[in-house]
Amino acid sequence: MTTSSRSSKGRLARLMMKMPLMLTCREVEAFLIDYLEGTLPRAQRAVFDLHLRMCRECRDYLAAYRKSVELGRAAFARPEDPVGPEVPEDLVKAILDARSREG
Amino acid sequence: MQEGTTQRAAADALGDSALAEAIGRGDGAAYEALVRRHGGAMLAVARRLLRDEDEARDCLQEAFLQAWTKIDTFEGRSALGTWLHRIVVNAALMRLRKRKRRAEESIDALLPEFDADGCRIEPAWQMDEPADSLVQRAQVRELVLQSIDRLPDDYRTVLILRDIEGYDTAEVAQMTGDSQGAIKTRLHRARAALKKLLEPIYGGELT
Structure with missing residues (x-):
């Protein structure tokens, strides 16, 4: 999405992003999933890493993106009950009855 | 009653492969052990995907019934719970495909x-x-x-x-x-x- 707002990135950083072999933040976004899954070729990965070193916005974005994945896992995890909730007894009975009808 | 309790206790003690074999022989006590051992975790999976308690319960019934009829396809290469997990996910996905789409906000x-x-x-x-x-x-x-x-x-x-x-x-x-x-x-x-x-x-x- 393009907005009328402007990134807080400084002028020098903007110019550097436009140099040959550099990626824009928008291009980083397009390759982010491949970067995270480790499927980017080595040369592209190096270019990606270079962008991240220079770009505070993409570093913060990536950190929040990763944290969101971790929060999703953590919110569903039940360390106090690793096998999950008990099955209600009426549901156990319904499952067993369905099997009996099946034969 | 006593005999049923003893059979269930014996089934509870079985490992994955032995439990699957017993279910394959039509052993109802082994099937009950499977339901009780994995039902809670599988219900949680169905709830996460379907977000509807009634549908999650129906999905679980369907999935366990499939497990009963398809137990011969369990080859023991993964844990029984992993095999069952996949059946529950597939049953839930089938339900999601059939479900009338709720009004969703654009992403x-x-x-x-x-x-x-x-x-x-x-x-x-x-x-x-x-x-x-x-x-x-x-x-x-x-x-x-x-x-x-x-x-x-x-x-x-x-x-x-x-x-x-x-x-x-x-x-x-x-x-x-x-x-x-x-x-x-x-x-x-x-x-x-x-x-x-x-x-x-x-x-x-x-x-």
Whole structure:
């Protein structure tokens, strides 16, 4: 999405992003999933890493993106009950009855 | 009654392969042991995907019935719980496909923003606290669960299968019938949208 707002990135950083072999933040976004899954070729990965070193916005974005994945896992995890909730007894009975009808 | 209790106790003590073999021989006590051993975790999976208690219960019945009739396809290469998990996921996905789509908000407004130069518009975040610690706060955990719930079904399903249930891209593609490229794109957009919805946490608004 393009907005009328402007990134807080400084002028020098903007110019550097436009140099040959550099990626824009928008291009980083397009390759982010491949970067995270480790499927980017080595040369592209190096270019990606270079962008991240220079770009505070993409570093913060990536950190929040990763944290969101971790929060999703953590919110569903039940360390106090690793096998999950008990099955209600009426549901156990319904499952067993369905099997009996099946034969 | 005594005999039934003894049979169930014996079935409870069986390992995966022996339990599967006993179910294959039509042993009802072994089947009950399977339901009781894995039912809770499988119900949780169905609830996560379907978000509807009645549908989750129906899905579980369906899945266990399939497990009973298809037990001969369990080859012991994975744990019985893993095999069962896949059956439950497939049954839930089938239900999601048949379900009338609820009114969903577009995900587009939740995707990253860039300016005219292609530079990202992103505030600086403070995120030192680990996720495990953050979700100890009820309002953080609630926001995370509600935010995942707000995602359109196609995106939420892929996010849950990949990031929560732990399937890889190829497995999710096989289960949903989509290409791996489509799954990766959807996963990325779902994570990006989730990140946007969780920004109050990163901005320190839920301390």
